[in-house]
Each structure stands twice: as C-alpha cells, then as structure tokens.
Amino acid sequence: MDWDGPWRALPLGLLALATLIAAADAATPPAARLLTVALAAAVAAWHWWMVLAHPQWPERALTPMAIYFAGLLALAWLLSVRHPAYTLLVIACFPMAFVALPGRHAYLGVAASAVVVLGDPVALVRSGDSWPRVAAVLGVAALAAFLGWVIRAMEAEVGRRRAANRALESANLRLAALGEENTRLQGKLLAAARRTGVEGERGRMAREIHDTVAQSLAGIVTQLEAAEEAADDAAAVRHRLSVARNLARESLTEVRRALHELRPGPLTEARLPQALSALVTGWGDRHELPATLTVTGTARPLHPEVEVTLFRAVQEALVNVARHARAGRTVVTLSYMEDVVVADVRDDGVGFTPSAVSGEGFGLTAMRQRVNRLAGNLGVESAPGQGTAISVSVPAIPAEAEWGTR
Template sequence: MTERDWDTAWRALPLALLATATLIATIDASVPPAGRAVTVALAAAVTVWHGWMVLAHPAWPERALLPMAVYFAGLLALAWLLSSRHPAYALLVLACFPMAFVALPGRYAYAGTGAAALVAMGDPYQVVTSGDPWTRLAPALAAAGLAAFLGWIIRAMEAEAERRRAANRALHDANLRLERLGEENARLHGELLAAARRTGVTGERERLAREIHDTVGQGLAGIVTQLEAAEEAAGDTEAVRRRLAAARNLARQSLTEVRRSLHHLRPGPLAGSRLPQALAELVSGWSGTHDVPATLTVTGTARQLHPEVEVTLFRTVQEALANVARHANAGRTVVTLSYMEDVVVTDVRDDGVGFTPQQAHGDGFGLTAMRQRVTRLAGRLEVESAPGQGTAVSATVPAIPAAAEWGRP
C-alpha cells in the first residue's frame, strides 16, 4: 500500500468501527426500540460529523488546528455518549486514539490521546469510587501509552517519508535543471560549431590570400620588374638575356610555391633547410635580382622552431624585401635574425626614401598580411620610417619549439 492508501484507511477507520458497533447495538435484544433509535441517531451524527470534518476536507487534518480541535472534541463527546449507551461503542472510543494523530498536528496529538484515555475510562466518579479503580484505569492508560508510542513511530516515519519526498523533489528539480542546461549546452555547442566553421572559412580565405600574395603576387611583381629592366636595356643583349633569365627563374619559383601552398606545405626554401639558411638564400637571391646590396646577420643560438614560426618569419622578411624593391629606392638593405630566450626577432632595414608613419595605415595587402601572420602567433609587428631616413620593419614572435602542438592557419 502507498502512503496515500494508508492515510485513507486511517481516516475511514472510525466509520468502519462505528458501523460494526452500531450493528451489534442494533441487534441486541436487550436494548428497547426507542433506545436503539437514539443510538442510531447518534451514530448517524458521528458519521456526518466525521465525514464533513475529515473526509470532505482532507487538507484540514494535521494542518488546521482550530477546526480539527473542534472536530476531535465533538468526536470524543459523541463517542462518550454512545459508549455510555452500549458497550459495543468502545470500538469507536478505541478509534479515537489513532484519530488523534490523524487529525491533530504536532504535539497536540499526544494531548488528544490523553483525552481519549479519559473517555475510555467512562464515568470518572465511578472509577474513583469503585473498589478497584485500576481495573478500568490501567487499560485506558495502557491504550493511551500504546497509541502515543505508535503515533510517535508513525510521525517519525512520516517525517522520514517527507524528507525523502523533499529530497526526491530536489533531485527531480536538479535533473530538470541539468536537462535544461544540457539543451542549452547543445544549442551553444551548435552555435560554436557554426561559428568555428565560419571562422575556419574566413581563416582559410585569409591564409590563401596571404599565400597567393607571397607567391604569385611577389613573383609576378619580380617578373614585371625584370621585364621592364630588359626593355630599358634593349641595346645590351647580355643584359636583356640576364633579365629574361631572372624573370624565367622567378616564374618557375612562383609556380613551385603555388603548388606547395595548395598542398599546405612549407615555403620551398624551408622545406629542406633551417630558417637561417633559408633567409640567407632569400636575401642573396633578392640582392642579385634587384641589384641592391643586402646582408643577413644572425645573433643568438640558432635552433629549430615550430614550422608556423619559421614560415611567419620567412614570409615577413620576404614581404619586407618586396616592399623595399617596390617603394624604397634603397642603396643598401640589412636583415637581422635574432634568437632570444623566449622570442625571435627579424629586422629589415633599408636606407631608402622612407615615408611618414601615417602612410603605414594605408599600405596595401602586404603589410596587412604581415600583421595577420605575426598577430596569429601572439607576436607584434612594428614599422618605423620617416621621409629620407629609410624604413625599419621588425617582427617579434614567441620562440615556440618545433615539438609544440599548433593548428594550421
């Protein structure tokens, strides 16, 4: 049986015992008809009283003290009247003991059992004046004590049951909150995945733009420069041949770089060598192509870095040299690669025409690409220049070791 079934059974107990006692009193031939009619009327009054106060208002018991105190007092009075008319109604008096715990809240239930014990004793005067008062007093007190003990056990069980119900409600509420959080997390996860896809697409576009600029763009610019120089030296067959050969080499290098970029490989010069050697080849080749003296200086202890770091530094120097060739009209260029404890720095300095610092913000994609590459590694790019005083481009990035994990750009 469930707890609700037990509550219903306890509340219906007085009516069941009342019906049994009334049946016994009605068939008792020793009771005159008029007396039986009064007894049945009193039993009907108990039925109406109990039905209205308890069964018709299930929220009152153990919650509303005043109406339940009135109910229990009326029940005791009717039980006393009936038990005085016929001994069978001692059953109804017995039902008053558990009803004290059904109807009265808290400690008032124990006072109700005491009052029920007084009713069970019958006429107090007769009990006291009888030769052996304990004959009726002891059973009543025992019944009251037993009822109080059982009531205390029932109350303890009810308290434990309520505690468990509260715990279950709290657990249920927590599960609901977890479900809502799970749904919210799933929604946020979906949004994050969508944002990551959008970011990935944007990042890939930027990477391809940088690679195209660093390979095709610079290669085509170098080819145009060589072809223009060949056109200017039209009267010098050897010079034209040399310029055309340089343009052909640049075209082949650019084609190789495009293929490597499409396959997500490192720049060609870094594929089989370390960064200092790759920069040395870059500076030497650039100097020969543009007829501008250029040197590379390496300071600190050279060590192998993460491919992303080496690619970023190589592309930065490559773009800075391309800018020198296009804009600086320089007579000399110096490239420095500095290995420090936590960072690596590249400097590209020229003695060209320079520009005002405000022009750096309006520069083309080359400077933007350099900044994006360096910033992606949590580094910084600095450009210093002034009209007639040359230009210095400095890139500082963390010295991430080669074994470190890193995502592709």
C-alpha cells in the first residue's frame, strides 16, 4: 500500500476534528471561535497549496518545504494556544516532518515539533528549573525521530521491492517478446530452409530413382533381349525371365519404398509416440530382436515435418541395426523437452569407429539432410565392441506453427 497519500492528508483530518471541537466549545466567545475557524481555514489552505497541490515538492525541494513546515508549525502552535484541541494538529507535525522535509532535515523538524508540543521555547529558556521540560522535549523528539526513521526505512524497503518487481516484470516482458521474436524468426528460418532444400530433395530423389528403378528397368530390358536371342534354348529363356522377374519385383519394392518415404503411413493415423511404438514393435518381431521404446517428457502434437523427420530417423537407424550391428538388444528413446525433441537409438552390437569410416551410407546421408533442413543436429557415437548410439535433435515446432510455402 502507498502511505504517502494518507500521511499527506493527515493534518487536514486532525485539523477538521480539532476545529469541530473548538467551534462547539460554548465557553469560548463567538468572536474568538470565528477567528479560530478563520485561522484553521488558513492552515488548510496553506497545507493544500504547499503539499497537495504540488506533490513534487515534498521530500525533494528543501526551500519551499522548509517554509511550509515553519509556517505549519507556527500556525499549529498559535491555534493550540487559542484552543487545546489543536494540540492534535501540532502532533501531526511529527509525521509531516518526514513527509515534507528531505533527508536529515526531517529530524530538525521533529525537534522543533517536540518543543512546540511541550511548551513555548521562550518559556523553556526563562524557566528557573527548565531541565525537566528540556529532558521531556529531548525524549519526545528522540522517540518521534526513531519512529519516523523506522517508517522511512520501511517505506524505502517497500520502494526498493517495488522497483525490483517493476524491473522483474520488465525483464519478463522483454523475455516474452524475445521468445515471440525467436519463434517468428525460427519459423522464417525453417521456411527458408525448406524452400532452399526443395531442389536438394528433388536431386536426391532423382539420384535414388536413377540408381534403383532406372537401373532395374535397364536390367529387365537386357534380360528380355537376351531371352529373345536364346529363344531356342528353353532353359536359358527361363533363366533370363526369372532374372527379369526378380528385377521387376525389386524395382516395385523400391518404388513403394520411395512413395512411403514421401508420406509415412503410420503418421497419418496416429501421433509420433504411437507410430514409433508400432514401428519398434514390428521391427523387433520381424528380426526377432528385443526392442523397446521409452517416451520421456510431456508428449504433444508437433509439426508434421518434425514428426516425419523423427520417424524416418528412427526407421533408418533400425534398418542399420538390422544390417550391420549384430545386436542383442535395441533401445529407442523419444524425449520431449521445452524447445527440442530428441530421438535416440542405441544398440549393444559390434560397433565401429566413426572416424575410420569413409563417407556415409545413403540412409544416414538422407537422415542428416532431413535433420539439417529443420536446423537440427544428428550425432553418431560408436566404438568397436561397445555398440552404437544415434541421436537426432530437432526443434519442437508446434503443430499449428506456420511452415512457409511448400
């Protein structure tokens, strides 16, 4: 709570109360009461003009506040002489010293208020035995100064906490703005990466078709021509047709695999954790190898491109395990974090030395290209006899995020 307002209004409240008491005092002549009320109105106008009408002066401008406080104290003393009820206004001068006067000057105001509360300063000097009254003045001044110091210290602490809270709120707003800007820039980056990667993806598909389907079709043509030339040899014709049939089947398998890679069927009917669970379970059953999937963090829908990339990465890693690892167990972990999603595939197979392998297979190269298009990371850790670990980390782009022109 801000106490400046109540403290600044305190003299007016006590002044109004004292004026009601003095105006209702029948023992005072009407003319004297009228003069007292006029002085009270002057005090109210003085306080309003110097404090309430100029809120920037208190505790900042010494000269006007010193004039104000001296005038307030003098008028309060004069009113208290006319009627004892105005002692309330003199008492209000104690907190007003800390409200109006800056820094250490407030303690001088407290001392002056203590003198006025306990009596006329001239009377203190002329009194034959003034020490008791002086001691009382000093005691009241010390007590009021201590209380004022405590209140000022508390207000300073409240001010520091408010400043700290404002700074924290400002920092939080800046962080939120930076987060929104980061998300927006990330979307633009990914959109640009996708646009620039389209040609690379087309080139990769062209190379794959050339290396698989085109070569198979060329082999089929060769076998059919050879069968035509050996038409008189039934055994040779059957052999050539058998080779051509096998090449056609292999070509069909490659075409289906390429189409499946463009649109993974499991992800059209389920989210990523369910699709990976089915993939890992089916892979383990086909190869008769123990394989488990563990999902950590809070699973949430991701952008289709992110889910496809993670699904294909795990799929390719499992293919490599079946072909090369000779593993006894495979563990797949899908970890949902705040900003990224990580898929790890670990096996206890024979392992290898990554630095000793020249180049990468097509599957690992395609995996790396997919991950790079998402500004992600692909890591391979392995050593002879210690198995292999493949880790794919991609940004956790939400499902509703804009991806850019496809």
